[in-house]
Amino acid sequence: MFGADCLQECHCTDGADCDDVTGECSGDCSQGWSGSACQVPSVCPNGYFGTNCTQKCNCRNGTPCLKDSGYCDEVEGQCDLGYFTDSLEFPSNCMTFSGCFSSCSKTCHCFGGVEDCNFLTGDCLSSTCHPRWMRDQCQTDRFETSFEKTNPGVAIFSCSFTASPGQNFPSEYVKAAAGKSTTEPWMIRISSDTSGTTLNYSFIHEYTGPEEPIYCFVAVPESSSEFAFVTLPPRDFFVLPSYNGAPELLEFGYYYAAIGWRQWDPSSDTGDGPIVGYKIYVRSGSNVVLAKEVQPPSMVNNTDRSVSKRSAENATEMVMYNVSGLEAGSTYSVQIAAIRDGINGEGEQGPALTFTSRQVSIPSSSPPQSNSTGGPSGSTATVVGSSVGAIVVIVIVIVLIIIFYKRKSDKSASTRSKGKESDSSPQYENPVFDPSKTDVHTYQDMNTDPHTYQDLSTDAKTYANLTDTQTYEDLKKPDQEANYEELNDPMKRDYVNVPGI
Incomplete structure (x- = not known):
């Protein structure tokens, strides 16, 4: 125990004592705790979030929020009455208190905050709503959002913003960002259109690493009279396919190998379909020598000769690929990954197949090894005998060719000599x-x-x-x-x- 009156509990590894005043441990914190004094639990108490679990969630009906972002996930982002999201530091959290009215059954959304709202009627004393809200008593949200279910690492969503009557906005008025940044580069806009006073935008965002909050916004933070944003709820993702089957070595030679594998099966493999292809990885040691996407036989173009079907009966079960450009006598490993529909749909790689390509035979110049009886071994004698026999045959053929051409040459010379003597004398x-x-x-x-x-x-x-x-x-x-x-x-x-x- 430590602290005033020793009322705080130590959370050191193996129950070790902590500092009587600060609570710091000489070693690590016990499992489930963190922080300088090991007082931060891995799961914050209900109603709190943040690194040290010191920020309040303020979710509707007192439900818990996510520890990292403060998003009220159980109530789809709804804040408790009197609160709304208006902080770029925590864009997903209901940290801002704007007041309430009508027996605190509705939240005030006046431009001047809680002091600008009539707690009985909800009317704004400044007659100006917050930039995100409009119409009677500022209860209509100008933003509407929607998103598609995607593969992890991809966000495809849309944001709509409704202008007040008479307002004109440029075509790029609505932007999208992730994390806590409102500076360029913005997310890629894939479409936009205008319907009356409503601007409709669709965006796509690809990323790596942990998921960050995504929000749409108008204007810039420095322009407080116009800046407004809305945070998208956490996305729903497909589970990437995991392929559990090992590839098979169907045939191999000096410089190639024919690899086959069964198709992804939801009954034995995990993840979400549909599967639109596979990726074959061939490695030599730690170096990737081939990473090629391969379509299932049912989707293969007739002109693609690298992928083939074993037969019409098992075309839906077996995929084949011919790996070329290998080195003779080298060892390779092969793994297969299934790819589901959509961007970033490649799943984990399955078990590895290891094989060695055929070795090119090179005649040895060293003397033959002797066997236990003192003579050359059987395999060595066979190789030497075959080599000597081949050399003898080659020599005989050369000698016969020389004799043939020699006789032909002598006969021709004799004929020419006789003809010359007959002509001269x-x-x-x-x-x-x-x-x-x-x-x-x-x-x-x-x-x-x-x-x-x-x-x-x-x-x-x-x-x-x-x-x-x-x-x-x-x-x-x-x-x-x-x-x-x-x-x-x-x-x-x-x-x-x-x-x-």
Whole structure:
């Protein structure tokens, strides 16, 4: 205990003592308490809100309000009689007291506050209503609001503001903001129109982090005679879908993997539908290598080849996606998230599938490992044997090709050589000049062939070569003369034997 007369209770962890005067704990506060002296409960007492639970709610019929904003959620924002929301610091809270009238059955809304209101009739002594209110006794709210049920992180709402007769406002007179800011940038306006003296606006707001109060306002706070705002009630959100099914590895290779998964099922999964798609996440370690939205088979465009159906029977149960661009021999994890209709409709990711793509085989340059018997292991011997066999086959094929082209080349060269000799000296091919081939008929054929004779006698070039001095001198050499004589003897003998000579 601490404080005056030790009437306040300590709230330190494990029941430890606190400071006798301040109530501060040497350690942490016990569960459910906070603040410098651990005197702030996690849930404020009924009728209070704020960080230290010191602000009053002032909700209709004394109902509690939200601790953070002071909004009277149980009565849809209605304040207790005599109070209304007029504080930008707490735009959702009924902090401002403006008085009441008619036995305090109605709230005053005069421009000058509680002193400006007749507590019997509700008439404003200044004859001027607060900028938010109009008509008799200032009981008509100029603002009307509505909102759509959306996914978390999105607010789609509309605000209408009714002008007094004769008032003209610019088209951007009504704006919307969140939190406690009334400065730019404003929320995005998606539509606007005017119906008589009423301005109708629709807005959309996307955000991250905790939800903040949203309000529509006119004019600026510095212009107290025109500034007015209305706070929207807390929004109602859909529950994002949670997918509990694990994806399946249908097929994989070196650089791809076919992934399949069943569709979201409200009987086994959680959240709100309808489901309009899925998002597949592929990670390598902590790095996301693919994040792709995939439509269910029933919504797939015929030109989309990345998603397919297994069959007509299970098209509503299985979704497939072909992941390409993978690295061989790498490990990946795959998770699936369901997406419901609307902005920010993606839910939590489900269980992960882990797989390793196929490894590309690279021949090893290291010597084969031996097995227990001293020889190479079975797998190593198989690889080596296959490699040697392939090399031998390649060498044999190369040798056969070389031999084939060599023979073809020799045959072609021989043919060309024979043709050349026949063209340059056809007279020496006649066997009559060959001592070993004395064919009488051949000689006769030669004598009776005038063309052959003419060729021999009219070849000036051949004659010129024979009369060449160097050639003549060479013929006079002794060894050549002997050969010449030897040649003449058999020729003479053949000539004598020829009939008719």
